[in-house]
Amino acid sequence: MTQAPVKIPAGPDRKERAMRGRLASSGNRWNQLLQLARDQRGSELVEFALSFWVLMTLLFALIFFSFGMYSYVYAANAAQEGTQFATVRGGTWTTACNTSAPPSFIIKYDCTASTTDVQNYLRANTPPGIVPSQVSVTTSWPGTTATCNSSCTACTSPNTAQSKGCMVKVVVSYNYLLFPTLIRTTLTTALQSTSERTIAQ
Numbered sequence: 001m002t003q004a005p006v007k008i009p010a011g012p013d014r015k016e017r018a019m020r021g022r023l024a025s026s027g028n029r030w031n032q033l034l035q036l037a038r039d040q041r042g043s044e045l046v047e048f049a050l051s052f053w054v055l056m057t058l059l060f061a062l063i064f065f066s067f068g069m070y071s072y073v074y075a076a077n078a079a080q081e082g083t084q085f086a087t088v089r090g091g092t093w094t095t096a097c098n099t100s101a102p103p104s105f106i107i108k109y110d111c112t113a114s115t116t117d118v119q120n121y122l123r124a125n126t127p128p129g130i131v132p133s134q135v136s137v138t139t140s141w142p143g144t145t146a147t148c149n150s151s152c153t154a155c156t157s158p159n160t161a162q163s164k165g166c167m168v169k170v171v172v173s174y175n176y177l178l179f180p181t182l183i184r185t186t187l188t189t190a191l192q193s194t195s196e197r198t199i200a201q
Helices: 010-038 043-087 115-124
Strands: 135-140 167-177 188-198
Touching: 043 115, 043 135, 043 167, 043 188, 115 135
Parallel strands: none
Antiparallel strands: 135 167, 167 188
């Protein structure tokens, strides 16, 4: 005599199976997200892109800093060259130099230099990388000697402040452009140097 199989009520079990299915599918989604987070494919490209921009920023900063130092050294040397130009073109000569601005500048001798002559001379002899129009030169004759700080007799009327033995002062200022390719705004800084010498003739 065969016994009929016992039927288990489907109500509660069906609900439990549905809940387990939802939990399993929810767990699968979390597992997928965790797998994506742990996935290392393509990470080298992202790391390279970030490192590249950091490296290029440091490289350009180093280049512009180095060129800034180059510009400052130029300003210091130009101030000394300007005083050298003026010390041999003092009040001993009776003719003014009256030089022309570059590129028509022609150096002149046996003449008295003015601040314009010194500026024309320095702008005509700028090294590579220096923009002549950004070079500003101020030359003054304070009317003193190396041993006299003010109102020296040898450098006042009837003599001139450009007489032999008097001082000449040259201030060179160069407008250095900061990061011209990285920002659109013109941002400059003035690199300045001063030199004083005694007029030789």
